[in-house]
Amino acid sequence: MGVLQRIAIAYAIVAFFEVRSSANSYMADANESFSGILRIYHCQCAAVFVLIAIYLGLLYGIYVPDWQFELLDGNKSQMLEINCNIRGSMSPGCNAVGYVDRLILGISHLYKRSAYRRTQECSVNSPLSGPLPINAPAWCEAPFDPEGLLSTIPAIVTCFIGAHYGHVLLHMKGPKRQLWHWTASGFILMFLGLLLNAAGMPLNKQLYTVSYMFVTTGIVALAFTATFVLVDIYKWRSSTAFFKWVGMHSLMIYALLASDLLPILLQGFYWRRPDNNLIQILLRGLGF
Template sequence: MAEIKVDPVPETQISTQKPNKTQRVASLDIFRGLTVAVMILVDDGGGEWPVIGHAPWHGCNLADFVMPFFLFIVGVAIPLALKRIPSRVKAVKKVVFRTLKLLFWGLLLQGGFSHAPDELTYGVDMKMIRFCGILQRIAFAYLVVALAEIFLKDAQSNDTSAGHFSVFRLYCWHWLLGACILVMYLALLYGTYVPDWQFTVRDKDSADYGRVFTVACNVRGKLDPPCNAVGYIDRKVLGTDHMYHKPAWRRYKACTENSPYEGPFKNDAPSWCHAPFEPEGILSSTSAILSTIVGVHFGHVLVHLKGHSERLKQWIGMGFAFLVLGFVLHFTAIPLNKQLYTFSYVCVTSGAAALVFSAIYILVDIWRFGYMFLPLKWIGMNAMLVYVMAAEGIFAGFVNGWYYEDPHTTLVYWIKKHIFIGVWHSRRVGILLYVIFAEILFWAGIAGILHRFGIYWKL
């Protein structure tokens, strides 16, 4: 279970001893806070503003940057955390224990147990529990990359000073690991034969609940929604009952007239529009490790290169290189696709993460404009609390549990209707402002108060 720790000064690094206090990397906290804030924005505002929500299939909208940004941030933090644990055994215990905590919270929050914030029920039928999710994917990537960092430490130099290119040489192992993962992913993605398959509609809100559909495939190497290897492997290993039943492809133009908005399916919609699909599945999570590996390199640069200019030259150069490579792949061979976590998507989102992190680093750690980003910094220092309470809607679910006569006469609904939607006479604008002020800035204030008292919820 996650721990509530009270420290006089919070630390980025993990330590089993009592070393001298080290200053946090402020830009990393702000980047983490920005990512959590964007996650809340796209989750709660994406329904009214699909341009910021997940792309229905190919493409990359604002929401599609959230997961790789989280993985990048985890990667940056790994070298900072593990460098202060001299014992390999203690380091492994830390990594394994943290992974288990991430898995626990992932299953609890996204496995189906909590129905917050709108449904005033809880509990999950174990026949229908969702095994995968955001925290599970982060746990998997963190475990693989952190263990690699630990067990290959002896092959690395202990010298904390290094040149521009020697960082690549010192840590060539993690690029080799990334290359092996990429080859395996591409081989499975393009080499797996996908046969015809069937599924039963489990969405109780659907008029087709309980109906059995057949999807015709008999192909290999396709990246379309119904017949890709990513979905096939998840169906075989997880089973359709344990996958996400409301995937983004429900807004695909082949499924609904209202695309990219949600809406009733077309009368002639393909059968696969009703099917489940796991956006944080097995094969796509394997590819997602690459985002963490890129972040680890940035963490190594932070540890070994001491000058701001040396760090930024490497970060910005890599950022633009990834962006160019990603867009070239997208327009020639491999489309951007978050659901499949394609290599072009890895490159574009890693390049974007590199440039955003570099920009924050310049503003905060070099130009000392950190005070402008205090709300994001507070969120980043208490990211787990804000994620659980706001992004997962646990606090809103608790508030909705207190209603007058009807479950829709709650404080949350009243604030949305009368303070935001009613004042602006627009549901779209009202919802957007509600998310910004009543969720993101509200929880930034709560996190700021907790920071004032040195209270942090850490995993």
């Protein structure tokens, strides 16, 4: 799948539950408590727990056998093998997310451009794309779908959590109560995500792990709170003009970044030498 298909699936499922809950929301009190909001949207709460349970059960329960793929290099081709024989692995070549996609969609329908091409194991120019290092693992060139079937499940949960933030704005009156709820939710979700990361579930965007989902939704809650304070309370609308522009063109920005067009464009601006470009200056400033 692609990112747009994932967004469409997640939005469609959440919209279905929103429609089913609309009758209860119209009859709700205009100043509901947190428990009242959960009561109104109890079906969505149940769906969140069920989806998380399904994802974790499949992620850790599916057995991933050894597998092979054909690597085409011009007129030559070779078969590369990845040894797995494992269950519950989060490694790039042996995770259940990739196995489910290979099993259902078929390996020929997955992205041939490796999702891990910028990692240290797969690029001499990491964190940028580059030639493969010597003795790079086979999974560096293996097909993988970063918007796969299994990893779409926590993406749906992310949309449910985002809808809940909107429910607070709709049913919980008074900016102080709303801000308290969003702030508390953000810190709690971030804490849960970091706790899961410390317990062994990495913050992995490619697998869309539950820890990654919790941390990102927590950050969103805090960012939304800050934006709400600036725009709706202090009326500093001009200070958020840049972020408004980013939000209006988010898909275009994503496409530029995902296709490496933006990094290539930024590398065209350099001081005296081509290798002294904006990207390299930024990376040196970050300590890479």
